[in-house]
Amino acid sequence: MLVPFGTRPEVIKLAPVVHALRAAGHRVTAVDTGQHQDAVMSGDIQRTLGLAPDLRLPKPNGLGALVTAAAAVLPDQGADLVLALGDTHTVPAYALAARGAGIPFAHLEAGLRSFNPRSLEEVNRRVAAATAQLHFAPTDRAAAFLRAEGVPVERIFVVGNPVIDTLRAKGVRPVPAADRAGVLVTAHRASNVDDPARLARLVDVVGRLAAIGPVRFPVHPRTRARLHEHGLAGRLAALTGVTCEDPLPYDDLLTALARARVVVTDSGGLQEEAAYLGVPVVVLRRSTPRWEGVEAGTAVLTGITSNAEADRAVAAAHHLSTPAELSRVAALPCPYGDGHTGARVAALLADPALDALLTLDEPDHTDGTLPWELAS
Numbered sequence: 001m002l003v004p005f006g007t008r009p010e011v012i013k014l015a016p017v018v019h020a021l022r023a024a025g026h027r028v029t030a031v032d033t034g035q036h037q038d039a040v041m042s043g044d045i046q047r048t049l050g051l052a053p054d055l056r057l058p059k060p061n062g063l064g065a066l067v068t069a070a071a072a073v074l075p076d077q078g079a080d081l082v083l084a085l086g087d088t089h090t091v092p093a094y095a096l097a098a099r100g101a102g103i104p105f106a107h108l109e110a111g112l113r114s115f116n117p118r119s120l121e122e123v124n125r126r127v128a129a130a131t132a133q134l135h136f137a138p139t140d141r142a143a144a145f146l147r148a149e150g151v152p153v154e155r156i157f158v159v160g161n162p163v164i165d166t167l168r169a170k171g172v173r174p175v176p177a178a179d180r181a182g183v184l185v186t187a188h189r190a191s192n193v194d195d196p197a198r199l200a201r202l203v204d205v206v207g208r209l210a211a212i213g214p215v216r217f218p219v220h221p222r223t224r225a226r227l228h229e230h231g232l233a234g235r236l237a238a239l240t241g242v243t244c245e246d247p248l249p250y251d252d253l254l255t256a257l258a259r260a261r262v263v264v265t266d267s268g269g270l271q272e273e274a275a276y277l278g279v280p281v282v283v284l285r286r287s288t289p290r291w292e293g294v295e296a297g298t299a300v301l302t303g304i305t306s307n308a309e310a311d312r313a314v315a316a317a318h319h320l321s322t323p324a325e326l327s328r329v330a331a332l333p334c335p336y337g338d339g340h341t342g343a344r345v346a347a348l349l350a351d352p353a354l355d356a357l358l359t360l361d362e363p364d365h366t367d368g369t370l371p372w373e374l375a376s
Helices: 009-021 041-048 065-079 090-101 120-131 140-148 163-170 196-209 219-231 233-237 250-259 270-278 291-296 307-320 323-331 341-349 352-356 372-376
Strands: 002-005 029-032 082-085 107-110 134-137 155-156 183-186 215-217 240-246 262-265 281-283 297-300
Touching: 002 009, 002 065, 009 041, 009 107, 009 163, 009 270, 029 250, 029 372, 041 250, 065 090, 065 352, 082 297, 090 107, 090 120, 090 323, 107 120, 107 155, 134 140, 134 307, 134 341, 134 352, 140 155, 140 291, 163 270, 163 341, 183 196, 183 352, 196 215, 196 219, 196 233, 196 372, 215 250, 233 240, 250 270, 262 270, 262 307, 270 281, 270 291, 281 291, 281 307, 291 297, 297 307, 307 323
Parallel strands: 002 029, 002 082, 082 107, 107 134, 134 155, 183 215, 183 262, 215 240, 262 281, 281 297
Antiparallel strands: none
């Protein structure tokens, strides 16, 4: 099978799956699609997690170039399945290329839905759902979203999220609430950092969070560029109690997360990692594909589209970092998996019973029978 990946989160989550697939005897071709060329954001994590690509492609110029590259790569690899994860442009590119080549497609982290029509990631998830023959959902909630969209139940498998596999394999452990201090902040979403007004509110929020304790802010390359572009870099650097730094290597990021009283972020993956470590989250977005944390009260949604929302973010961080809330959140089980996702996926893909689900045969309705009658 062929497993494409192009960003740091994809490497983190796919590494344990690829290892499990190969350990189970599956032949896997790992393809770096080139979405991230920065060493800290992609290359270093590949070496750290042992996911060396069998094929490394040049950096693409947009989604069209990704699709073109995928269509060129697939025929030469002899793959009988394409397995992609998540919601970056790599996913629809390889889903569409697989369909064009007549190769079955499987989607890992299937069924996440933010219900945000302005989200490109949401579009990518829905393209994946429309093209996949197998849907590996991380949670029961994600599986329910897929069923509600009409995906046949026999094609949906709840396997957990493989980021938990990575955390377990690394031996990452929660830090007792009493031993934590300060706030970890990350922000990189275009909706937050490309808009000058929202970016200014972000800087203001970061400064106000210092009242909770020392603030660590690893600044994403996109965010750093926008801070300079909009004349906000100096204001951020002058904040008291705030340490701005380059993006952290993954192990260092996990250490910072585990030791924080609260994380304030617009990242999706950090919501999952924080849940495993028992750290509450303020999500700088009005919606999220990861509703389990919101339902449990371990994550609070708030955008930064207005001063009132910025105030809500600061208030939520103060509330979640109280001793009572820290103890409550730390005692809850992680809703995103148990660390055995890779093994489940490997076992499912070795099951001959799934072969029938991978066929791409043209249906025959020449007898006049309509599809919905066949399904009834």
